Amino acid sequence: MRITGYRTLSTVHDWGRPIGDANGAVRSGTTEVPIVLLSTDSGETGVGLGSTAHIEDFFPLLDGADPRAAPALYDRMLARVFKAGHAGAVFGTIGALDMALWDLKAKAAGEPLWRTLGAADRVVPAYASALDGPLSDDELVAAHQPFAERGFGAVKLKGGLDAATDIRRLRLADEVYAAASGGRPALMLDANETWSRKEAVRHVRRIEEELDLAWVEEPVRRWDAEGLAAVSRGVRAAVATGENLTGLEQFRPLVLARAVDIVQTGSIWGITHFLRVAALAHSVDLPISPVGYNANPLCHAAAVVPNHMAVEIQDLGFPQGISADQTFEDGRVVLGDSPGLGLVVDEEAVTRANGANGWTAPASPHVRPSDAGRRLTRKPDPRRG
Incomplete structure (x- = not known):
């Protein structure tokens, strides 16, 4: 089994209600879910969920490789950015690809990953x-x-x-x-x-x-x-x-x-x-x-x-x-x-999915408020939460 290509998709999770935490809220209740699909010469497709922002930087390290060597390929991707750093979306992309590799490893064995x-x-x-x-x-x-x-x-x-x-x-x-x-x-x-x-x-x-x-x-x-x-x-x-x-x-x-x-x-x-x-x-x-x-x-x-x-x-x-x-x-x-x-x-269903990406909204849970950690003498802001 060898990796031959990839595709990226994006769907949404519809929570059916607002979601959030002390930092902010997604009032629409709709958030983005990136997907990466790794194709192989055996016809199996590996599914990974997570950031795909830097996938062009990492896929060449996987192209032609046997996905059953998932831990070694994970280390290969980390080595690619050992000086630049692997935080944030970079690590998320490595994680999404790693997930797809393990999916393929278990599919090659014809059994669930567990x-x-x-x-x-x-x-x-x-x-x-x-x-x-x-x-x-x-x-x-x-x-x-x-x-x-x-x-x-x-x-x-x-x-x-x-x-x-x-x-x-x-x-x-x-x-x-x-x-x-x-x-x-x-x-x-x-x-x-x-x-x-x-x-x-x-x-x-x-x-x-x-x-x-x-x-x-x-x-x-x-x-x-x-x-x-x-x-x-x-x-x-x-x-x-x-x-x-x-x-x-x-x-x-x-x-x-x-x-x-x-x-x-x-x-x-x-x-x-x-x-x-x-x-x-x-x-x-x-x-x-x-x-x-x-x-x-x-x-x-x-x-x-x-x-x-x-x-x-x-x-x-x-x-x-x-x-x-x-x-x-x-x-x-x-x-x-x-x-x-x-x-x-279901790629057809994914293409029909639509909704705002609530994670990127200015007051989303992913944006740290200016008063976080500085509320000892302040009343709660009624506009939040």
């Missing part, structure tokens, strides 16, 4: 997360009801701007999931780097006066090892971070400084990245929890690592024109037997 990787079980523990920052109380309940009905026993809310609001919303989520299961759910809060160190400790301690948090996510900047460690010491909740770190070298200082309690990775950074970060975390007895998103491709890799805790599921649907061989049962992802990642791209 089996190629050596997993003993197709069932992956998960937790619910609905990117629910801009939702009203009623909308919050409506968004989480389908997750509760599927048996999810853990839920993460977006928050961080006002402790009283977060407490109220966490109580609502607790009620929704408890009513469906008869037991109390694990509660998490995601601040998306909106606090300073003292803001984080004060905010979480206020919540912990009334509720128990399993973890608080990205309380301060993602790379701030000293700050993350200070927050972890100052609150009862575990500290989770890592979904926006790009490269193994960015995790190492946090792990060695014991600045993170739950290690996370982002789905668009690829399979190889996840496996290596999971091994680093496992070496110091830390659990790992990947972000699902865009048909949850990291579930296949999560199924094989011994320190996997739970994968974040942000939506029970998939991007337009993409189907995935997986189901959600009893708060878990059940992977199917389709070869590779189990992703099927």
Whole structure:
């Protein structure tokens, strides 16, 4: 099997409601999902989801190569930018191509990727997360009801701007999931780097006066090892971070400084990245929890690592024109037997997909507000969230 070419497509994910966090919101509820398709001389096509911004720089390194050498090809791509750097969209492009390579590797073996990787079980523990920052109380309940009905026993809310609001919303989520299961759910809060160190400790301690948090996510900047460690010491909740770190070298200082309690990775950074970060975390007895998103491709890799805790599921649907061989049962992802990642791209449906790319809007969750980390003496801005 040899790689012979590639194509890039773009579809959208229609969330059916506004989404966002403490940094901003996508009011349209529509976001872009880039796709890369790697073709081979065997007729198999590898599917990768993630940035395609720099694909012209990296495809020549894969052209004519055997995709079954996925880890070696991943290192070849990293070596291409070892001086220029591999952050942001560069790392996203490497991750999308890496995902397509692993898809092809498993397809060549005629089996799902979870089996190629050596997993003993197709069932992956998960937790619910609905990117629910801009939702009203009623909308919050409506968004989480389908997750509760599927048996999810853990839920993460977006928050961080006002402790009283977060407490109220966490109580609502607790009620929704408890009513469906008869037991109390694990509660998490995601601040998306909106606090300073003292803001984080004060905010979480206020919540912990009334509720128990399993973890608080990205309380301060993602790379701030000293700050993350200070927050972890100052609150009862575990500290989770890592979904926006790009490269193994960015995790190492946090792990060695014991600045993170739950290690996370982002789905668009690829399979190889996840496996290596999971091994680093496992070496110091830390659990790992990947972000699902865009048909949850990291579930296949999560199924094989011994320190996997739970994968974040942000939506029970998939991007337009993409189907995935997986189901959600009893708060878990059940992977199917389709070869590779189990992703099927309907190119005709993709061409019909349309909608604004909400990630690039000026007030989107991807744009850091000017007052982030500087709100100790400020009231919450009523125009946000």
